[in-house]
Amino acid sequence: MTTLDPTPVSFGTEDRLAATVTDGALRPIVDRVLEGQRLSADDGMVLFSTPDIWTVGALADLVRRRLNGDVAWYNVNRHLNYSNICALSCKFCSFHRKKDDDGAYEYSLDDIRKEATKATESGATEMHIVGGLHPWLPFQYYLDMLSAIVDVAPRLHVKAFTAVEIVHLARIAKKGRDGDDGIRWVLQQLKEAGLGSLPGGGAEVFDDRVHAETHRTKISGDRWLDVHRIAHEEGLNTNATMLYGHVETCADRIRHMQLLRQEQDRTLRTWATEHGLALESSVDHEGRPHDAVVLHGPDCTGLALQPTPETCATGYYQTLIPLPFIPDDSALEHLPGPMGLENLRTLCVARLMLDNFPHMKAFWIMQTLEMAQLMLQNGADDIDGTVVWYDITKVDGAGTHQEVTVRDLQRAAREAGFNPVERDTLYRSVQRDGREWRVES
Ligand code: V47
Secondary structure, three states, rough: OOOOOOOOOOOHHHHHHHHHOOOOHHHHHHHHOOOOOOOOHHHHHHHHHOOHHHHHHHHHHHHHHHHHHHHEEOOEEEEEEEEEEOOOOOOOOOOEEEEOOOOOOOEEEEEOOOOOOHHHHOOOOOOEEOOOOOOOOHHHHHHHHHHHHHHHHHOOEEEEEHHHHHHHHHHOOOOOOOOOOHHHHHHHHHHHHHHEEEEEOOOOOHHHHHHHHHOOOOOOOOHHHHHHHHHHOOEEEEEEEEEOOOOOOHHHHHHHHHHHHHHHHHHHHHHHHHHHOOOOOEEOOOOOOOOOOOOOOOOOOOOOOOOOOOHOOOOOOOEEEEEEEEOOOOOOOOOOOOHHHHHHHHHHHHHOOOOOOOOEEHHHHHHHHHHHHHHHOOOOOEEEEEEEEEOOHHHOOOOOEEEEOHHHHHHHHHOOEEEEEEEEOOEEEEEEEEEEEEOOO
């Protein structure tokens, strides 16, 4: 039997732009993007409301190619959700359980050791660990978890604990949940025990009304940003998410992106100074200079982030992961959740607004691998990894086993017209021979 290889498709960005601008409101934005200028919140709102979504996609693709060329990043990873027992009951979440609920679980240190061993034996480079706010596990459990992983799988990068968990740990370690000191202490202890970076979860949407309506008892957006700021100060790279498509507005999404952009400006200024790099001034949409760090990709001159944070005193945001709200089994199940074009547009707008984020991730578990392909063509440069087990969200009745192979990831990227490149957590390319791997320096 013969099989037909799908032909990789490619769209010439300039051609797409020339051919598709059908909305006059987009013309000044097209000019600004072509000139590398920063977009305003008003521009963001135009991008969300224009019927001409294909121009929005072409612009996002242009920016994505400036930063990452034709590379589509993926990684060989494992997710581990150590417990679903949670003191909170956020309305969008179907993962949390109370202690005596059906299906409540927690991993012992031995379970974690076994998972880390399996991960490393399968050639994974990363373990992504998050869980609920467990009411009675002591702080020592989290340190022991990291030490156990380092013990059995010393090369595995541990990306673990959302900002929400970090604040919880500061509280249970009796270091207080307010102020910077307790958070800093927790992060220092975890880093010493083996923590490599922070994932982007728990950011939801930085807005007080949304916070009150959907996740009232969780930390505020300001507190989430504080934790990531302190993590960066402690030399840890972090990611950011935005959980959209429930009760927030497009203006709320833009505000979320602006707050992240502002914080990344601050972080990158320190980062660049530390590296002895001159800062370039950029201009905003009205031609006013602002002193943001300008990121350029491989085919441009200027400052590109070098992924060498192990030797760096300052970390930064690596990627934004837009997370479409998945209503199934949550207290907001009556809401429909966003559909494909909304997901695509949100990713595009994020790519265009967050000019100082080097990466945009289309998390295939929540977007589907098929949509992730389209997203690669419209601003995303990363599709996450092999995952294997995932318990936080399940689309269309999926179970906890949610795995794709490296071949699947590579095929998806190639069919979308990109060059699949394996990365480690810090976006260094990985050279692999079966289960053996090394990072390219
Ligand atoms: O923290 C919870 C969100 C996050 C739902 O850093 C939901 O590389 C949609 O943060 N519908 C976990 N989202 C996922 C996450 C993540 C995933 C992949 C990569 C990275 C990274 C981070 O999912 C939670 C919460 O914000 N979430 N429930 C839901 N029903």
